[in-house]
Amino acid sequence: MEHYNPTASTADDLLQVSHQVGNASPGEISDALPAIVSALKHREDAIKLDGLAILMAISLRRDSTELLKGYLPDIGKLLDSQNDRLQGITVLTFSYLKPEPPPEVVPPLAAFVRRTDRYPIAQADAFSLLLRIAPDNPELTPALQAFLARPMDEQTKGAVINDIANSHTENVVATDVLIGALDDPSEGTRFTAAQAFQRMPKEAVRHAQRALLRAKERPDEAQEVKDAAKEALRILGDQN
Numbered sequence: 001m002e003h004y005n006p007t008a009s010t011a012d013d014l015l016q017v018s019h020q021v022g023n024a025s026p027g028e029i030s031d032a033l034p035a036i037v038s039a040l041k042h043r044e045d046a047i048k049l050d051g052l053a054i055l056m057a058i059s060l061r062r063d064s065t066e067l068l069k070g071y072l073p074d075i076g077k078l079l080d081s082q083n084d085r086l087q088g089i090t091v092l093t094f095s096y097l098k099p100e101p102p103p104e105v106v107p108p109l110a111a112f113v114r115r116t117d118r119y120p121i122a123q124a125d126a127f128s129l130l131l132r133i134a135p136d137n138p139e140l141t142p143a144l145q146a147f148l149a150r151p152m153d154e155q156t157k158g159a160v161i162n163d164i165a166n167s168h169t170e171n172v173v174a175t176d177v178l179i180g181a182l183d184d185p186s187e188g189t190r191f192t193a194a195q196a197f198q199r200m201p202k203e204a205v206r207h208a209q210r211a212l213l214r215a216k217e218r219p220d221e222a223q224e225v226k227d228a229a230k231e232a233l234r235i236l237g238d239q240n
Contacts, residue, residue: 017054021057021060021061022057022061026063026067029067030067033058033067033068033071036051036055037055037074037075039051039052040052040055040075040077040078041074045081045083048078048081048086049083049085049086052075052078052089052090052093053089055068055071055075055093056089056092059092059093059094059096059097060096060098061098062098062099063098064096064097064098065097065101069102069104072094072102072104072105072108073104073108075090075093076094076109079091079108079109079112079118084119084121087118087122088119088121088125090122091109091112091122091125091129092125094109094129095125095128095129101133103134105129105133106130106133109129109130110134110137110139110140110143112126113126113127113130113143113147114139114143116150120147120150120152120156120159121155121156121159123147124156124160124163125163127140127144127160127163127164127167127174128163128166129167131167131169131171131174135170135171140171141173144173144174145173148177154186157181157184157186157189158188158192160177161177161178161189161192161196162192162196164177164178164196165195165196165198165199165200168199168200168201169200169204170201170203170204172207175200175204175207178193178196178197178200178204178208179193179208179211181193182194182212182214182229183211187222187225190222190225191222191224191225194225194228194231194232195232197212197228197229197232198228198231198232200235202235205233205235205236206236209236212229212232212233213229213233215229216229216230216233
């Protein structure tokens with residue numbers, strides 16, 4: 001990173017470095033981190049992305065929270081970038097931290113999801129992470145409501161639905177989003193929502209029971225949507 005030459009470096013070089021991360025000792029990683037993090041402050045987004053890619057590889061280590069704890073503010077500043085990829089990979093890096101993302105990631109993520117000028121799919125990923133690690137944060141529900149009130153294309157809707165399901169949340173606002181998606185004009189969105197309930201907690205499925213039954217029994221509904229709704233209802237037992 002200190003001697004980066006964009007005309008000479010290749011994706012294979014970056015991949016080779018990333019592969020070395022898993023086998024490196026904690027001391028080796030700690031020694032390299034100042035140089036890696038310095039790339040995040042470079043004027044070129046390509047260099048920032050390469051540095052962030054290595055940090056994301058580090059975040060997959062079992063000791064990543066301990067290794068990166070002192071650098072989380074520097075990583076979090078990339079959420080202010082205009083580059084969608086930098087925003088998205090930053091959220092993923094925070095989400096991969098092990099054994100658990102620490103409380104220090106909550107404030108920058110909470111500020112990120114409240115903004116209206118950010119990459120919406122990265123914001124959906126951030127909501128998923130916050131629903132998992134900070135479900136009682138008082139800022140979360142109003143920020144989620146404001147986010148969901150914005151117009152969304154089908155790709156963003158799908159990302160939001162899957163991110164909510166992956167968080168395994170019992171948040172009522174989030175569950176209501178999936179319920180509303182079961183009546184979306186798009187068959188693809190309805191199918192994604194019905195499938196999502198297969199990954200939700202039992203209490204959330206119970207809250208959505210009427211909507212899932214309606215989707216399962218709708219005469220003009222696509223068979224794959226009906227089947228997905230039926231499978232989700234199995235979580236409640238034989239009563240359906």
